[in-house]
Amino acid sequence: MYNSQLPTEGSQAPQGASMGPSASDFGQRIERHGNERIRLLLKSFGLRTSLIRLKVIDALLSAAHGNRRLGVRGVHSQLLDLDIPLSFLSVREVLKRLCAEGVITINADKSYSLHPQAAAILDNE
Template sequence: MYNHSASAPHVRQFQTAATQRASESDRGTNKHIRELLRYYGLRTSLIRLKVIDALLVAARDGRSINASDVHAYLESFAAELSFICVREVLKRLCDEGVILFQPDKRYIFTTEACAILEQHSGR
């Protein structure tokens, strides 16, 4: 008979290693966002990474994005974040000068933030 408990530590080691590799891969993918946050003296958090990613996707498409659009983008990836949390992150990014809040209630990156992202994006 197969002893499940004997293999459990090996399974956990594999899962931990796979999770660690995925995290390292995500870190590499988000390096430019991490550098942006570091430049502005902000801690890296999952919600900040996701919100900035949504802003980047919109910027690549040549458009600005509002808080509802950011929230909908995050929900499409099953991110269970409240609208209020998204709005608070956007407000903090505005307060720190990372993004601008426009009269039409949409957000765009500042010129300085765009330059930092471009510098660290590896393009």
């Protein structure tokens, strides 16, 4: 079986092959680092990590950084814009569960935001 990482006798690496990390690898590392903060947040609230929870919290965080508030439809639309195909009902159920666990709060205008305690956990990381 061929392993591209093992040296081969008498042949050289293909032309144009890069031995260092690419720009896309760097972007994935940044995303993983951001996801790691959210993973620790979920763990501190006793919740398991799931892709939908990561994406929903990330959507709320990015909206908060842009001084915007998102409701269920807003979160769902933002996820669809990012090519994350989640159903409206799935997003709504995740938001309800995160509210019940105290990770996020629902505001008077039916928008969602990170609970102050959860924001403090993310700021300390």
